[in-house]
Amino acid sequence: MSADHLAEIGLRYEVDGEIATVTLDRPDKRNAQTFATWSALRSIGDALPEQVRVVVVKGEGPSFSAGIDLRMFSDEGVPGQGSFGSASSQDDDSLKQAVDKAQQGFLWLRRPDIVSVAAVQGHAIGAGFQLALACDLRIVADDVKFCMKEPALGLVPDLTGTKPLVELVGLAKAIDICLTARVVEADEAYRIGLAEQVVAAGDLAGAVAEKAAQLLSTDRDAAAATKRLLQGASGRTLDEQRAAEGAEQAQRLKALFGGRS
Structure with missing residues (x-):
């Protein structure tokens, strides 16, 4: 997938030696995600160079990702991509296949041959929260706001986030976070195990670079x-x-x- 095509979708992808960086790059939309975002993430995972050992996932601007692009809930949808309404006209098997394709954009971040690190600042809502949960490690800025918004929208979290959430914080806390759709800020995220490290927003890039170097120091x-x-x-x-x-x-x-x- 070309850099120009990724830019149209709102993504950047760079490889520097053993480190790949995937950047959600729609800061004017707080890096909201669409069907095309998930397809592009899957393609990046499929084409990841063999030498890459660390994958950093981050967001451009003040937010990591505010979740699903709200146009996907409208009748018009996202130009060229449709909407949830148009997708819901499919039969159950087709809908499940569509969800599976979206999930593939998240699953590859768990591959044993890489370590994925989410650099999370500002809002990480819904799909943004689940993208952070798909990564092995989460280093967050002190302004982070995690929220599993899907149940408040009449949906369930379906981008592979429920299993790691339960494994990280336990069933009761996961129920509390999801079924209230409340915001989890930096101090609580660190205390309950959602974040491995909390730093000042201006120190986030440096902290992630330091962690990547540590990860590359092992065989x-x-x-x-x-x-x-x-x-x-x-x-x-x-x-x-x-x-x-x-x-x-x-x-x-x-x-x-x-x-x-």
Whole structure:
């Protein structure tokens, strides 16, 4: 996907060595997302260069993302993209396929071979909140405002955000956040585990760059293997997890010392 086409959608994508940066770039719309945003995110993930180890996701301007472009709720919709109303005329299977395609723009951020870092400032509402949740780590500015707005709009969060939210904050807190559609600010986000680090807004870029450098300081293959172990841990018993550790370690030892007598 060309830079010009991404710019039309409201995205920027840059690769600098082992770091890729995806920027939501519609600051006049507080980086609101559309069907085209999700399709472009999926395409970026599909074409991610093999050398990339860290992916930074950020928003241009004062907000990370204010969520869904409200034109998607209108009869006219987004020019060339339609609306939720036009999409709802499809049968159930087609609707589920459309949701699945949108979700693919978020799922790739969890791949074991990369670490994704959301740099979040200002509003992270609905789809914006879920994009931050799709990332492995969230470094936030002290003006951040998380909000899961979908239930207040008659919708459910469907961009892969519900599972990480529950895993991060627990079921009761996730119910509270989603079913009240209330705002979670920086102090609470850090306290309940939504954010790994809170910094002044002017220090956000520097904090993310420092974290990327730290992540790149570890061995690439060992980092990927460790992330696979951590991602699978909650679904395994202790015996299953230690077996998985042994299998991964056997591969690492072979890679490091294989062939030595």
